[in-house]
Amino acid sequence: MEMYDDRLFSAEVSGSNVVSVAEHVVMQILALVRNFIPAYKQVINGEWDIARIADKAYDLENKHVGTVAAGRIGLRVLQRLKPFNVHLHYYDKFRLDKSIEKDLNVTYHPNVESLAKVCDVVTINCPLHPETEHLFDKKMISLMKKGSYIVNTARGKIMDRDALVDAVKSNHIEGYAGDVWYPQPAAKDHPWRSMPRHAMTPHYSGTTLDAQARYAAGVQEILGNWLNNQAQREEYLIVDQGKVVSRAYTEGDATKGHASNK
Numbered sequence: 001m002e003m004y005d006d007r008l009f010s011a012e013v014s015g016s017n018v019v020s021v022a023e024h025v026v027m028q029i030l031a032l033v034r035n036f037i038p039a040y041k042q043v044i045n046g047e048w049d050i051a052r053i054a055d056k057a058y059d060l061e062n063k064h065v066g067t068v069a070a071g072r073i074g075l076r077v078l079q080r081l082k083p084f085n086v087h088l089h090y091y092d093k094f095r096l097d098k099s100i101e102k103d104l105n106v107t108y109h110p111n112v113e114s115l116a117k118v119c120d121v122v123t124i125n126c127p128l129h130p131e132t133e134h135l136f137d138k139k140m141i142s143l144m145k146k147g148s149y150i151v152n153t154a155r156g157k158i159m160d161r162d163a164l165v166d167a168v169k170s171n172h173i174e175g176y177a178g179d180v181w182y183p184q185p186a187a188k189d190h191p192w193r194s195m196p197r198h199a200m201t202p203h204y205s206g207t208t209l210d211a212q213a214r215y216a217a218g219v220q221e222i223l224g225n226w227l228n229n230q231a232q233r234e235e236y237l238i239v240d241q242g243k244v245v246s247r248a249y250t251e252g253d254a255t256k257g258h259a260s261n262k
């Protein structure tokens with residue numbers, strides 16, 4: 001017989017840092033496409049060579065930008081990119097509500113391969129699980145357009161580490177950014193630190209002071225509810241009374257903009 005203490009549960013302050021990560025994605029897309037890092041380095045190094053920077057700087061406008069997953073973060077990335085007048089694309093296991101697709105004028109792809117083939121920028125916003133581990137391997141990367149960019153703030157292991165390095169070194173991938181590595185903290189000699197044309201950061205995109213204030217308020221609320229024997233917010237619960245109850249692990253979640261599938 002399985003026995004559970006009905007007061008035991010596992011919860012998270014869901015969504016507390018999704019805006020923070022989405023803003024980081026937009027920042028890193030712009031940093032890559034506009035060739036910001038080499039330009040900044042020139043300033044630090046006392047140089048002034050506009051031709052050398054402009055040679056690899058583009059506008060984002062009119063480019064095709066796609067997200068692998070349109071959950072809480074992926075959807076916010078799409079929403080933030082809409083005013084840049086780009087062509088938006090997404091793949092997700094669950095389709096967004098039709099009204100959201102229409103509002104964003106976003107093209108749905110039935111699989112990652114189809115999206116990868118047409119995008120100038122691919123941003124990865126899906127969870128790491130057996131299906132997505134090394135999803136971006138040599139084969140997937142080779143399908144991407146020559147000269148395209150990848151921004152991955154999801155998990156480092158979604159990339160095949162060395163296949164990415166090879167693709168950047170051979171100029172197939174023009175630039176890579178994100179804040180997630182495998183393992184973390186990244187070793188001093190992790191090859192992504194020294195590969196060309198990257199705009200990586202340590203894993204801090206979801207840890208802005210605004211996000212920290214939201215986690216702290218959420219944790220206070222969860223503890224207060226627990227101490228006062230009050231119900232927790234449904235969207236915060238992951239495991240309750242021995243059962244996984246998180247909608248993220250069960251079905252598409254209408255709170256994230258997925259079409260209702262009930």
Ligand SMILES: NC(=O)C1=CN([C@@H]2O[C@H](COP(=O)(O)OP(=O)(O)OC[C@H]3O[C@@H](n4cnc5c(N)ncnc54)[C@H](O)[C@@H]3O)[C@@H](O)[C@H]2O)C=CC1
Nearest residue numbers: 069070071072073074092093094125126127153154206248
């Ligand atoms: N860099 C950072 O600081 C942070 C990174 N993350 C990462 O971002 C990921 C996404 O976060 P949220 O948007 O909040 O999660 P979410 O649960 O709201 O959305 C995840 C989406 O991925 C989709 N999905 C699942 N498996 C998929 C697959 N095989 N292919 C395509 N889509 C798939 C789901 O249907 C869902 O729409 C997290 O799993 C986490 O790894 C999350 C927060 C902070």
